[in-house]
Amino acid sequence: QEKVQQSPESLIVPEGAMSSLNCTFSNSASQSIWWYQQHPGKGPEALISIFSNGNKKEGRLTVYLNRASLHVSLHIRDSQPSDSAVYLCAVSPPQGGRALIFGTGTTVSVSP
């Protein structure tokens, strides 16, 4: 079964700094890799996804995917207090279907 691991477990960054989160997955044939954001008491919300090796930028977010090393990272530029949340990495398994497999998350706290 596909496994998704995230690091670090938690992260404290000052306002305006870069937040960097890591995720490793177990199968290079996995389809898309997703990042979701979850605020306390809320359901996860999709932030950004990537399929091809390389990077993808959307606003303050940049995602890097390296399938050979089974690694994906999320970088949040100019972190804001509203970015304080749990960030979940998720992968689409190679056998298809749309049931994502999630990691355990990284808790990000942005201090004003």
Next chain:
Amino acid sequence: EAAVTQSPRNKVTVTGGNVTLSCRQTNSHNYMYWYRQDTGHGLRLIHYSYGAGNLQIGDVPDGYKATRTTQEDFFLLLELASPSQTSLYFCASSGQNSGNTLYFGEGSRLIVV
């Protein structure tokens, strides 16, 4: 905007009790999912469905039944609830018209005493 509504939002039941968690989506999505979220385990897939009448087994199905009665409605049934099923449950939907993005409800917190 995609909408997934769960009920009840909070539920306390006794060991051995029956619980039904409800989920309705108004996104015209074909796919619906039930996940549970626990500290240290993240989100784990219980059951999912491709459409009305369809049911697929997820990764942690023991002790749970599910039923998809219409395209909009997906139910999770705990017929003999146990304390190990105390958790935060999330319903989600996805479809080709959303680029396969999962849209989640706000969660149902279940406590089994």
